[in-house]
Amino acid sequence: MTPSFAISLDALSGWRMTLGRRLDDVSRYLSDRELVDPPAVAQLTALRERLGNEKLVVAFVAEFSRGKSELINAIFFADTGRRVLPATPGRTTMCPVELAWDADESAALLLLPIETRLEGLSLGELRTQRRAWTIRPLQISDPERLAEALQEVTRTKWVAKTQARELGFWDAAAPDDNPPVDDEGRVEVPAWRHALINYPHPLLKQGLVVLDTPGLNAIGAEPELTLSLLPSAHATVFILGADTGVTKSDLDVWRDHLGTHALSRFVVLNKIDALRDPLATVEQVDAQITARCVETARTLGVGIERVFPLSARQALAARVNGDDAGLLESRLPALEAALVAQLLPQRRQVLEQIVVEGARQLETHVARRLGDQRRQFAEQILELRGLRGKSAGKLRLMLERVDLETAEFEQCTVRLQALRAVHSRMLRDALIRLSSDRLRDEVVAMQAQMSASLLNLGAKKAFVALCARLRALLDDAQTRSNEIRDMLGASFGKLNGEFGFGLAMTKSPELARFGDELREVEVGYVQYLGLSRALRLAQPKFLEQFRRMLMSKLRVVFENASADLELWNKATSSQVDSQLRERRRNFRRRRESLERVQAAASELELRIVELETHDERLQAALRRARQFFDALREQATAGPVAGNDLISLQLPAADRDAAGEAGGSARRRAQA
Template identity: 40%
Template structure:
């Protein structure tokens, strides 16, 4: 087992332990009546996020760079042979995802290329299994799996017109024109997308491997450019040592990889075994590899430390034959160590940050309720102990004081009702600008304008309409930001007022930021500017251009707004929940105080027995406070755990 495999298993163990501690905390809240629908929803979402957490590694390259062989060498050497087809020429004809979904049988699912003629994305088609062709995988047979997976490489011969209908042929591209046969036909992939589902140990734990075709496929399948590649936690860009950086390599790197972000992006200089010349000394071979690494770094604008020379083929052979000397010479372990040291801890930090913020807010809310209960018990004890030896008039005066306090709080509740009404109005305004219906309206308006446009440029032309689409959705996001800030200001003022007037312990609510959605729109617009340049608009027909815009750009915008809507819904619940919980608790304690004093006034209960009862309650609260602290410490202990080569559940167990 490689360091990468070990580290990923450690990460999965950490994730499982964290989920268990959160479940323990949630069960305690439920058993002790501290939970409600909002808290349960937030905890369930945390649990689902941990259970569904995926770590995606994308392999990107032009064809014949040894990309599939590299995947075989890193992840599937334990099978004792190649799992993904790897031979001379092009083997990956369509984007291929390797993953595991326990609800589905081991299979390879293939989306026919004909679906490109419809106005739907691959992500949408994933919701309709009947659109895919599924073939079973016999995971007990390496030969059987290899034979089944060869289907990814299948092609078909179609006419140029049919290729155009699938947006797979561009008459302006001389390379594509050269591929047209004398009878006017051209070879294309039989499939648009492949999903390979089988229970490999790493895939079971949440690893997703994305194997992509070359530049032409990346350009024609917008989801790769806008979603799958940018969202991958690591992108391995594979070059061939014998060719160096070609023109198409540079195009893939600049337009589809480095343009999005730099972190988690690595360059693999594969096939260094082509430099293993028996007539050269080891020093000469090393010098030649170093020169090639330096040259690639200069062209790509990368430091040499980010470029990893390897031989995937020799690394695979070394693993299969247990030839450690050959494996080390392939340098594959160096790449695997870099992946394990950079990728997985970075992913852990992201999950840690997300969970930490949410769970600390929930723990803080529980502690505030316990503090409020403790404070109320102390006040009641002080009041009741002060009644020892006092006459009936003092008791009546105390009843009147608590009734007055309850009356004042009831008046505050009326103000709270007014705040709830304003909150509801602002929430409605927020979803009017940010909601999916507003986006659908904007998409419809843009589509109609593009179809009815008679010009390529100008405010009323195709380009002006597409530019206007971005202006309008950015305006909606900015409006939603102002509304969320207004909600934040209103709730902050209400939190402060209730804290000052009634002693409620309410920390300042967490603000909502739409910066990451604006940044994502900026990124999508940048891709739009690249894909819909002036030349493209002038040379492409209006209908295919409109179709491409909505298949790629508008669809990705919709996904961004969908995430923003889910996030803002969670925030709206979270910002109101602490106030609601504290108000309910304060109401309950006021009723209990009043009832306690009235019972003493009416001589239906003795003063001393009531004091004893409250002191017992106080002891219970102290015990509950200690338990919450212990549960929070257990979660923090797991959150703080770092991964290393000896990591196990025992390392994060808390006695």
């Protein structure tokens, strides 16, 4: 039985593929006819890559044994006909488990040994180091062996207390959080730090990434999870037991890890089958379930429409047995519909925005380039028409005039050189503030402050100070970028007036949104530094891991800001080069025409016709390019899975609006 989630994602992937093809059409047409310059080609390539690589991350978070793994089995893996991810009573999943599909790799389970924590490297860095991982091939055609292989994520090992402390699992100051100790004084810790399941599931193939997390304080023990994986998820599903309600430790998990990101949180009240009572009527049990939901919504401070009572166990069994009535009774379809209703329009909108904005910029670029060329043709045609019936002497004069104009025009090169020098110096000054060297220096300064402060009580202060310094750097870069814009605007005006250029300014980059991204990183980290777990930062290895993780997050923000700035400057200044080339070619053409007419009077009419045909060809090219852009835009904004189809899956109006607004932060997520 295919879950509704699968069908909707499938439709989205069809839309995305067609969109990709339209984009390829535009690229091919523009490149074949040389209608774009190299920066614009690079922009097209980047657009295409983003369209193909966008991931959709759904994280399942809860205290242990609430049924996270069982729910993932029911939503995503029922088609295997069995329970694939281990889900048993007591603590089961011992490390974060990421399910995804990378077509360049074969199906496999990749495990990162827990000891890698001692090296101070962040998970982000280790992802690219294959040597660090233990790799087990997966037999996907054999569900029994698959499930057997995945048992590995439950593996633990016994280590001495000192080692447990180094690994971050033992804290004398918080005895309640510590794991059990055996007769020999050893402590049980997870064997793996992280698991990646590369599995060719149809949903994963379409870019879905599912994150299963270990319950218990294990969540807080891995800063990567709190600071990187969970905040970057597009949706989080928080699971409670209907039998237990919201316990104190559930509330801790909720507050510590899901406190923000209100838009994308779904609350599941699992195990409603446990509330069934042979002595009560169906209505009585239903009323009880509803009462639990109301209570849960109030305790967590979410809308009741965000709470989904269901039974993951019953849903899995029903799907495995093809039992439709059982599936309905499990109430899982309601959660799936809500996930689809929020995630897919949100994802579609993000992709749509990317493409529409990219198309707009490129179209302007092409229109400007062609418009400029046409203007020069028009001038030439006018000049040649003026020659009709003119004497040889007049022709000679005209030739002299072209030579004079060429010489006058060439004087602009000195001015352009000076402009280039000033521009590149100003740009360098702006970019240096966003460089990774500068960022590293600032983070190192924060680390020094952190290690100096007693028991890391000053950690938060040092971090907040760092963020303030980084924001100042972004502001400074923005000021300098505005200065560049003003300088170029003034120079372009003069060049256009004196030398007949058609240089135009486009909107300069807004770095404010990178300030917003920085603010988001700050909020997440400040919250983390407030947790008791953050005391672990006192361990040098953890501080190092923290620094590296922070560094990689901030680097994404700064690199994007710097790339935006650079791209705008390149695109703006490349206009000068292409127009310079075009103008020179034009002078040459004028001279050639005159020479030809001088040689034979009959050439004049021929030459005029030639130019007119050329101009018509340019007009046709522009019309055709517009058609390609229209087709691209049409596919981006309409398409068979337009938001309406999906939104009609009963999402309350308030949430619908909210889902739309959530789109903006997805670029950061995709890139982080």
